[in-house]
Amino acid sequence: MRPNPRRNRAAALLAAVALTLSACTGTQETRTPVALWVGGTPDGGATGALHVRATNLPRPPGDAPPPLEDVPSLRVALPGPVTTLRVSDDGSTVFALYRSDADRIAVFDASALDLADPTSLVRTRTIDLGARVAAALPGFDAPSDACATGMDVSSDGAWVAVTHDARACGDATGVPEALLVDVAPDGTRAFASVGSDDAPATPRFAVLDGRERFAWLTRGASAAVRTRALEAPADADVFADLGPYEDATGLGVGGGGLVVLEDDALVAIDAGDGTRSAEWRTEDDAPFTGVIDLGPRSGRSDGGAAYARTAGGIAFVRDVAADPRDVAVVTGRAFDPRDATVGPYDYLYVARRSEVVAFDLLALAGLDADDDALRAAHDARLDGLEARAVAWTFARDGRTAE
């Protein structure tokens, strides 16, 4: 900019205005409460339950509630252990996978959840997943033959992706399969993975190459990610060839693409062409032992976070779309993590066997940033629930004026 008196006068005037405005700070209002859904089993495996914990509640002066407040009135009993929780993209529907005599999905309306109103926790329907699989796929003679060990839900809630592993249900050995099941009220379609490769990881829904696809990991002589576009689910194709000998064990969504877990690394897969775009390892090369979930919410939002179980707890990558030289893998101490989710206020909630631990993700950036370890901000013991899954939705709190 060339100096001239008129411009300097204008700049000085603007500077004065700007500096004056700089004196103004932001407003302080009450934020929207968050309901943390924790699913599991209250008795070690025979039945299931959903508990709701409330966070970010209004804090009247001198009466600060605990960071993860138990809401005993919002508890639901289910006939079988809850193994997976998923939330639709708009945050209004919660899907809880459980197994009683067969696999079922309890669907809850979370759009009007009120922490003060037990009747606001509404179970809208139950999807008989095992029956749908048995009706649509050969090789499943009875609903109980399907044995889902992990689940994801499509953006519109019309499809679910599950891993069927008969070994988990005890009476047979076989090859894990990735199943795509139409769970719309009148849906009858289901598709199984093709070929003879293992499907070792929970399949995911992801927007790849511009279309929402069902993606699953296959492992044989080589590992690959195969997909079915939801608009034409009968056609399957190989999206990413991961090469021979790769010991791929997990699949997630993050950073606008896919993330594959190999024994000692998280590998980002480009959403456009399926190539490897980045790779992360823990500082001490501790092996990852399983991707729990990826990304904030259900994994399809704009966030690029990825996290996985490690030998010592949780390994977290803030943005898998970034250059690994700029974003390190940080770890958080949380022995035996079962599931995790990133909430709207930048806390990573990790469900352990009998407690939920919240890690502050903002401590990874800015002042006093800690690049090495996730800092546990608070935790809460679960009341008589062995946790297996965790998810979050927004809620209202009718106990306070809004």
Place this chain on the structure above:
Amino acid sequence: MTSRRPRARRGWAAHERVPALAAARALALTALLAGVLGGVLGGAAAQTVTIRTGEDPNARLEVRTVPLPGGATRTVYVVTARRVVLEDEEVTVRASRLEFDPSEGVVRIVGRGRVERPGETIVGEDLRVELRGGRLDGDDMVVIADDVYVVGEGARRVEGRISVMAGRLAPCARCGQQVEDYAFAARRIELLPGDRLIAWGVVVTIRDVPVFAFPLLVLPLADEARSPRLEIASGNADDPGVVRVDWPYVAGTNAFGIATARLRLDVDPAAGGFFDGRILGGEVQDVSLAPSVDHRFYDARGAGRLRVRYQPEWTRDDGTVLAEERLAFTATYASDGASGDPAVSLRLARDDDARPDLLEATWRVAADLGPFRASYRTQLPLVRDPDADVRPTWKDGGTPFATPFALRLDAGDGTVAFGPWRWEGVAVDLGAFRDAPDPTNRSALGGDRVGDGRLEVRHRLVLERARLGNLEVRGSNAFRGRYYGSGERQVDWASEVAADLSLDAYGSLGLTLERATVEGETPFAFERASLRTRADLRVRGTWVPLPTLVPGTRLEGDAGWTFVDDRAPDEVGWKPTEVTLSTLGEVDVASLRAVHRADPRLRDLGTLDVDASLRTPDGRFEASATLDQRIDLDLEQPEAQRDAPPADAGEGTLEASAGLPDVATAALDVGWDLDRTDAAVEADETFTWTPVTLRATLGTSARGDRVPSLAARWTFDPEGDALAETSEVRYTATADVGAFRAEIEESYGPAGAAPGTHRVRLAWDDLLAAQVDGVPLLPGDAIGLPEDDTAARDVRLRIEDGGGLAGLGLRAELRATFRPTDDGDRERRDTRFEASLQVGDRTWFTGALQAEAEAFLDVPLRDDVQPEGYLRRANLAVGVDVLRTVGLQGRFGYRGRYDLASESVASGQLAFEAVTLTVRPNRAWTLGATLDDTWEVRADEPADDLRLDPRPTLFAAWDRCCWAAYARWDTRSGEVVLTLGRPGTREGRVLRFDEGPTVPWGEEEGEP
């Protein structure tokens, strides 16, 4: 007119003026050098013409003087050789005899010759070529342009247009067919290379037999996007047929486009003759015209584009709606950057298919305004139904749903400097927006969208390094504030002030005050931010006492105060402190360092760490000792490191090593704990040894050095019940013998502990390696460290490639787990053989066999849990080509399921993934069969979809070079597809019969 004499090359100039006979003789002698002549063509721009005769020893050049009627003469060069090539800038003429008139720029070919231009080749008799204008005449010509063959008795080329009289468009002419499969004979053909071919009076011939005639044929030759195009798609009972015509047009000097007429035809498949029945899919019942246009235009300031597509509502007489009314258009205009201010861009778009009921409007204007770049933008989704759930094309999470107006003043990279201050990044943005409410802002919730005005101000004030004597001050203040009509504000504000006081050689003192805050509220989801406020003060100091007397000694300190942290309120107060004293820093053989860490906020006196080291000077022999001692100064508080459990204890380590590197070294690591808690004092356990490690190394483990190595480590606990109770023994040994390398690694825990590591690996260069895990070479009993009898032991044998076999990878592994049983035996379980093989694209037998393959095998074997072995998984992906005649490709897979209850294989599925066998008996024919199916081969009553059914899809392709036919027959469903098109593609006219014949199989066998 400028004339240039022919330019001589390689000695030809010497012969130019000699009589013709002598010149010819000279030519014969110098033919190996090839002849070159420069021609002088009239006009201002002289051109160089080169004539070559190659290696022909009989090449001849005659220089003829031709008398003209006016008495003047003209020189003509006549060149004869086995192959004469005349090259101009754009034209290449090939012949065996040609006459070149340089003054007229005319070449006459005597006999048959060939004239080539970029994208155009003409072959003919007695051709006359004007090099300047491109005119050409000749007889018995073949014109090859844009892959089109035109044969004619006579042809003329004038200004890029080739006229052929009594010609024939013969696509099969290039295929060497004696009798062409098909051709188009025409009374007259006009060929415009790169644009189109027009033929009048056309007769279609098949194998030289006239079949039918039509008056006019237009064939587009232009770039596909700018070519007229006709597409016909057959309809059926569900989908209408389509006839589509794309017609490029030019509208004046600054506009062009493509107009498209799309006729949608409602057909009755049960009726119709040859044309409508076969081509259109049935008798046409109703027609709907869906026009579209793609128009581009340019003006002095920029360029625009208008794309419109319209489908009127289309209903049958019975009221069935065949098509809803749909409009899609995009109108854009943008000024060029070079055309100056104001920079304008407009966009108006609607797409009823993708975003029904949504009209998108965007308008941007930008211009310089004093020191600022001023820009105005409006971006509106105009919705007929305000409650409609629409998502504009710009909605990506960071852009508002609607921007009724936004005015921005941005100083860009401009800065204002006054003294040490620099003001930069100034921008003001005033606008009104509409977007989804921020879900975390409770006061904004209540509807799908919220609208509000917003003022955004951002700037950055930087204080450059300002010196006041020994004091240096610097700082920055970056601010972004957003102020909303609702009264809410959101601020992102980061400030830093730092002062450093230099004490010259005696040290320095530094102070940094930082504050970073993101706080407030936004009503809009697109501006949602992560909120956090933190402010702290840090103080750093360095003191170098007596720098000349005690060099290398310094005292450093770090402390601070956290004023606020709303994410971690418990951290407000003193920050942890750290004081470090270093000395002997400039002495090679010794160092001493003491670090005190404390946490005043917790009133924790913290810890003192002392590190001291001694080492020998550089030399052949090396020895060193390092002592670390930590002393907890406060027994009542946890250590300074937050989240760490209270220790109330100190600890120390001593590491000592000595030896000759690469020959023999020995090392000792020893540690101790100091516990001063009351309980420890009472139990007289204030000092305890931690495990001691002794290490010794002989030789080196570097690969290929032919020096064997042995490294051993013994870790023992001096505090154990028995003196020197072993914690771990580990040794590794390596040896290189020729191309082989052997590695042994074993470890043992304390007596009775779980099995340690036992690994033996033998590698042959980088070609092959074998490895055994889990089998002890040296039993633990032999060294007094028996392993736990009750622990499971994993044993595995692996053979794998070493990465050095190009294009070949293999791995085979046998593994099992031995687990003790209650009766004292060991059971073997999880026994499994797994193997994989990759063979890259390889050829054998001098190329006769070409193959690539990838195979995998997974077999659980019989053991004490698995009653019998069974094939769990296997697959083979293969591509084989034999003599370029027979090919096999695809993937075969098998997966089995074993029922432990019935002790039998419950299911075995064999999968064929696009397994294709292809036979190519000659260049024209390709025959094959494809199988894509899964069969249940073990269960007695498989599901219908899994029954054995080997009926393939058969296909055949007939490639006639200038056309091709494809046929596909699904022998299972009876579907037959016939395609007539171009070689190499499967696109073209398609005839499909859904209910063709099937091959009977299984239950269908008895059916007629």
